[in-house]
Amino acid sequence: MKIGIRLTAILFSVFIATAVCAADKPQVPQLDVGKGGQCVEDPKLMRKIHMNLLKHQRDETMHKGIRGQKYSLADCVECHASNKTNSVLGSNEAFCQGCHTYAAVKLDCFECHTSKRKVTAEASK
Amino acid sequence: MNEVNLDTKPNLDRRDFLTKSSIGLAGLAIAPGMMLFDLAHGRAQDEAVSNKVRWGMLIDNTKCESGCNDCVTACNTENGLSGGTKPTDSQWIRKVQLKDTLTGHVSSLPMMCQHCEHPPCVDVCPTQASFKRADGIVLVDKHICIGCRYCVMACPYQARSFVHEVLTDQKTEVPRGKGTVESCTLCVHRIDKGGTTACAEACSKAGHEAILFGDLNDPESAISKRIRSVASIQVRADLGLNTGVRYEGI
Numbered sequence: 001m002k003i004g005i006r007l008t009a010i011l012f013s014v015f016i017a018t019a020v021c022a023a024d025k026p027q028v029p030q031l032d033v034g035k036g037g038q039c040v041e042d043p044k045l046m047r048k049i050h051m052n053l054l055k056h057q058r059d060e061t062m063h064k065g066i067r068g069q070k071y072s073l074a075d076c077v078e079c080h081a082s083n084k085t086n087s088v089l090g091s092n093e094a095f096c097q098g099c100h101t102y103a104a105v106k107l108d109c110f111e112c113h114t115s116k117r118k119v120t121a122e123a124s125k
Numbered sequence: 126m127n128e129v130n131l132d133t134k135p136n137l138d139r140r141d142f143l144t145k146s147s148i149g150l151a152g153l154a155i156a157p158g159m160m161l162f163d164l165a166h167g168r169a170q171d172e173a174v175s176n177k178v179r180w181g182m183l184i185d186n187t188k189c190e191s192g193c194n195d196c197v198t199a200c201n202t203e204n205g206l207s208g209g210t211k212p213t214d215s216q217w218i219r220k221v222q223l224k225d226t227l228t229g230h231v232s233s234l235p236m237m238c239q240h241c242e243h244p245p246c247v248d249v250c251p252t253q254a255s256f257k258r259a260d261g262i263v264l265v266d267k268h269i270c271i272g273c274r275y276c277v278m279a280c281p282y283q284a285r286s287f288v289h290e291v292l293t294d295q296k297t298e299v300p301r302g303k304g305t306v307e308s309c310t311l312c313v314h315r316i317d318k319g320g321t322t323a324c325a326e327a328c329s330k331a332g333h334e335a336i337l338f339g340d341l342n343d344p345e346s347a348i349s350k351r352i353r354s355v356a357s358i359q360v361r362a363d364l365g366l367n368t369g370v371r372y373e374g375i
Contacts, residue, residue: 112302
């Protein structure tokens with residue numbers, strides 16, 4: 001009886017260990033982060049609440065004319081547009097599209113906003 | 126040895142003092158310039174717009190050249206419009222020909238959103254997407270526009286356009302998209318950075334100087350002085366909308 005309980009306990013712990021191992025290596029999309037660099041907030045936080053930050057600031061900009069603040073979609077694109085395609089869309093490696101496809105969340109921003117990094121006059125020469 | 130020390134020390138101090146104070150003075154001298162650079166039309170970038178200013182334009186019809194289309198082209202380039210003139214194309218500004226049937230005198234003028242104080246487009250909008258900013262600029266919040274086009278019907282100046290098809294390659298500062306209504310934004314993205322409108326800039330560049338942009342609430346601004354000294358009219362003044370865009374010489 002005791003052996004039976006022990007065996008169950010061992011099996012159970014092995015099961016949990018494998019589950020934890022699996023959780024350690026989730027299948028995350030491999031993203032092209034573009035220029036990358038230091039984000040405006042901790043990336044873990046950004047993954048969760050970037051949409052809230054953007055939505056809050058868009059109203060401030062649209063209705064109150066407050067510009068040049070920390071959370072701006074243009075700045076997202078500026079840092080994270082692919083260095084190859086100059087866009088955050090276009091493939092499942094692209095920064096915005098890749099993750100949104102993975103999470104199955106519709107991405108409406110770029111129906112109006114440009115998904116391409118602003119090409120400066122100097123860079124285009 | 127002691128004597129040498131005593132001699133050099135005050136010299137070093139004086140040198141230090143001069144160096145530090147000159148840096149300080151340089152800082153003071155730069156500071157006002159920096160402030161001017163940071164403030165757009167007297168407003169910090171993180172400060173909300175207020176009704177202390179009211180942006181407007183005065184269009185001098187006598188200076189507006191008949192064949193010239195520079196303001197329209199500049200607007201299209203600035204805002205990423207196609208430049209087409211089909212009924213389904215967006216036109217934020219267009220040249221209108223006026224003909225006096227009695228005298229045969231033909232004149233032309235640019236017509237765009239008049240940025241009314243009491244905008245009919247705002248009155249009819251069911252989602253409050255069409256709104257007037259505190260500084261008098263009438264805009265469409267495309268995040269909440271449902272594309273019903275009531276505002277297109279309500280506008281007496283036919284200034285609004287509806288985007289019928291999917292767009293690509295919009296400008297970073299000017300988001301535009303299918304299913305929403307749009308119109309002249311008085312180049313709000315430029316104004317917020319302290320600039321003027323693209324049409325006014327193009328008109329000056331062409332040497333006509335027919336479009337004068339400025340703050341109607343500031344009695345010292347060029348536009349206020351001008352409308353005080355010269356007779357100017359609002360198009361369809363009978364509607365009592367108090368437009369922000371005024372015309373002289375028509």
